[in-house]
Amino acid sequence: MAKLKLGLYWAASCGGCDVAVLDVNEKILDVAEMADIVFWPIALDFKYHHVEAMPDKDIDICLFNGAVRSSEQESIAKLLRAKSKTMVAFGSCACFGGIPALANFATRADIMERAYIEAPSNDNPDKVLPQIKTQVAEGELELPELYDTVLTLAQVVDVEYFVPGCPPPVPLILKVVEAIATNNLPPPGAVIASDKTLCDECDRKKEEKKISKIYRPHEIDPDPERCLLEQGILCMGPATRGGCGALCINVNMPCRGCFGPPAGVIDQGAKMVSAVASIYQANGEEDIAQMVRDIVDPAGTFYRFGLSDSMLKRKRLQRR
């Protein structure tokens, strides 16, 4: 059998997904055995023009990580889609927007202002902002357009498979590699993780889901054996897809939802609101108001990794 051609790309991401691929350790040699890597900016020196020169559908599998928040990222996503038989949204940013999608609570103008003018480490008295085109003495410089809204990969191109996680854990990556190697991929559209919730794979003792106060970490010393949510600590387990191996829970940290919504759930944050509302033992309206106050940052907590993919999508933009 001819060797497979594999491409990897990062858009708005941190590089953690690329490193996660290397975290498979010696198994990376199996990948090298069955596939030639034809594009991988973090590790290999291929340029965009090399990809442009490939015939269409030349890459067998493209693992695309990162959200799409600039014209460059959108055009590379479209380019790689055209050149790839199978497109995989790899990691939470490509699947749901991830941490970069928190920028959807602001606007491009807010972000530019903060990053380049207000931030205390800046030295920018003329308030220069990045421009798409800049004239310099020698000619013209170009930058991509930064979009107002951070998008998921599937909001820009067709995607065959979704591998969630921030980053995807090694066992899941190996599952993907094995599926590719044995030509045993699931039907298109599949999310390569569990279909159940994180609670389903969490070993903590669950008794009765009833809480009367929501705690921040400094207000409570959690019992390491018991369900965090039952102790009043916001844990996204009921609204999050399983498949991570409960990594955060096992080190006494509540889930923040990086695997996205479980199968059949459209909006992870709404699911979590419903989960909290159904276990809160309220004694009158003032009690409910207090609970709402105790959740310091509901939007940023319930949509920590999933704002682009949610029904909210972003903060409302002012009409111009």
Add this chain to the structure above:
Amino acid sequence: MRKVTIDPITRLEGHGKIEIFLNDDGDVANAYLQIPELRGFEKFCEGRPVEEVPRIVPRICGV
């Protein structure tokens, strides 16, 4: 003036491109490093509870 563009800069964490301008003799007249990437941590960390920030900012760079 001729322009040579190196895009993307590879084998590092982060996005970058280099634009090099060559004069008529083919020597480098000037070179510019461009960063075609901004996510906006400076802005979107605002409003997040302080105890959550250690779980957000590691995603500035995961390498």
